Amino acid sequence: MSPRAVPLTIDRASARPLPQQVADALRRAIVDGVFVTGDRLPSTRALAAELQVSRGVAHHAYDQLAAEGWIEGRTGSGTYVAAEVSVVPRTALVGPTTPTDDGDLPTLALRPGIPWTPPRASAAWRRAWRIAGSEPAPHDYPDPAGPLALRRSICALLARARGMTVGPERVVVTTGAVHGLTLALAALRRSGPDPKPVLAVEDPGYRVAVSAALAVGWEVHDIPVDQGGVVVDALRAAPDSTRAVYVTPSHQYPTGGMLDVGRRAALVAYARDTDTVVIEDDYDSEYRYDVAPLPALAQLDADRVVLLGTIAKTLGAGVRLGWMVLPAHLVEPVLCHRSAVGDFPSTPLCTATASLLDDGEWDRLVRAARRRYRDRDAAVRHSLSEFGELRGSGAGMHTTLILSSERADAVARAAATRGVEVPTVARSARSNPDPGGLVIGYGRLTDAELRTALDILADELRRVGT
Template identity: 45%
Template sequence: MSTLPLRLDRTAAVPMPAQLATQVRSLIVGGTLLRGDRLPSSRALAADLVVSRAVVEQGYEQLVAEGWLETRRGAGTFVASGGLAPPPAATRPSRRPVERPLVLLDTGTPWIDPRQRAGWRRAWREVSAVAPPPGYDDPRGLPELRVALADRLGRTRGLVVEPDEIVVTAGTGDGLRQLLRVLPPGPIGVEDPGYRAAAATVADAGRATVDVPAAAPITSVRGLAGIYVTPAHQHPLGRVMPAAERLDLLAAARAADAIVIEDDYDSEFRYDVAPVPALASLDRERVAYLGTAAKAVAPALRLGWLVVPPALAGPLQEHRLVTHDGASWPAQRALLTLLRDGWVDKVVRAARRTYAERAPRVAAALSPYAELAGPLAGMYSTWLMPEDRAVAARDAALAAGFQVGLLSSYARSSGHTGLVIGFGGVSDAELDAALAVLTRALAVGGPARPDPAPPAPRD
């Protein structure tokens, strides 16, 4: 072979012998050079590339060492290993146009006021100006952040705790995993329908999951080590646990010596009345509290907090010290600034106003065709309807570029069916377009029909 299609860049940071080796290797792998092909001599190739002969010799030597080339005394340098044969033309994948990403009407993406972006940038500039700790910091989290979180929990959730009682986590799922490690042995009750990630986390921890009806009072938790609930805004039905049921649950937990795991999901976004105080405010000895920055700040921040009953605080701290579990230091510093500057409060107030305006629009569009499962609150609403109608509406939305959730995907044994419509992470125009698609699909089936009662839960 008299020449090779190579191009060496003298200004690149990669040395030219390495460039040559990389390009020749690619020619072999791609099938341009085949086993047994003779390469140009080092002198000829150096003259062709206008480089020193040493550049070519070093490149060849590297490829010989890797087994791609071999030298034959008196004959030259040859390809020693065959490349990958190109696929037949008929089997080569055809180029497809880039598809437009789906617009997600999900339950977890919040609306963040774009007017507050300057505060977000300011927080990260402050992070960049602070030296990180030289080693692993306090496994409970930044002390200053825990002070700010204690203040916020007292102000907004009626939960009076000391900063040292708070553990900063890498989100709700991480907090739940941490808690499961220090709970006594035994199965965990999980609402059904309920938060899918919670059920998966319990299963991943090697614990049995017991389905607990989400829309019924809980009067017994016998045989359970703990029970996971979302009392402020049940996910996904949207129901608020009444005061009497809260007291019954706590009494049942005391009788069974079980821990209630409260996920304070979506709690700050009530727009009809003030947010319901946290269940943990009624019994700090019996309730473990999980909070998150995902809905008020951003899911990608991956930060949350855990307030554990005093009896579990010591074992949890010891485990985190051994495993170096801890949330990201830069994320903690950023959240501290966002809380200190009032950014989180501003974003929550703006989001609450936005959700209060969007929720009735969703209700006006869907109420002729389905039954609202719970009060209008938070960043999504759930609509009960037969599964076939829900699937037809979901499929029509997908065809139009919108993704909505099926209620049946949150259920394990309850049999609930319907649609779960998020309205936080979309624009007003996108929401209106999605609602138009859904209502057209639902109108084919006529007005709402009573949904058959779900089957009774299994014992």
């Protein structure tokens, strides 16, 4: 099969690097159906000659698209549009200012926490389930901790991704971070004397965590956050019945603060001094774009910290699988609680997930997503930095623009009339005065949709004023 001609143009006056321009153009050509599954693309030498760029530019562009799963190299044959690419209809890329047939505007939702999944993820998912389906049917109740094979795979992941050395006997498979939180709270309540124990939480913070704590009989005490994350000194005013602290130190939700080493040490010291457990939701730890992730709190004191992890930010929340790393003294109470209430992990789902972790697919998916989010993080900074302080840049899947509450609310309402849904920080605040701002989630949208949404937000920020 002869390679297809590539109808691409580049703008040498643009500030966007040439490899990214070439990758963008090829990606659009695939999305628009100019290239279809199985089409052979020119060699990097031919592409470089056609565009009059260096061969390195063509190599970088192809590497980017291969990492995202759009194209694949075949040894001795060439480069082709990947077989697993699911083309997005062009109508899905239309900006939110284009009315639909019924006169309504399509919504571009800048919701945090919803991941972009590379095209190759679907193929990897199917392969994992073929492996799970080849196993004998699980006739007996599973281990309440989860299959040993998956727990070992999680230990290996934590070692390479977080630098943690932990044995499988301290790992428990969950359906996600909130499930892990409720298991930890149930175990702590069983082992403590307080009829109504208190969970200290970040405010503004993750309201589902608050709801989960209240649902299992805990009271909640709000702790303020600032640009560096949870204000550890404020914990000193927490009630004496405080038995646990829930934090998101890698990328605070929703303000984006990243807890530095000093505050991490202070938080662990507080837990030791007060006989408290820190529940660390390792939210967004996979995605850091400036420096390597900071060590997990669990590495500072394995006896005082419960670490919660999930695949919700890679394959999506609908998969419903996560894990928790427990202090040794909490393992038995957690497993006893699970057995008592008939809460067991799904053996086939665990088998499929272990396959993704063991064959390197998880790592490849995270690397592809990290590249995509790094570019989107930069796009948010480029579009919105003139309007106020941006918190959380350089990590995660969202950036928070700090504004007065009044201005944030006005911009959000105005953007909604133009088809852009953007959460405000106020939605996540409880008793503490929220700093005010817009939470710009950039995981789920296409690049074209994000550019459109950011342009609309910038327009409304200029119009609304200070």
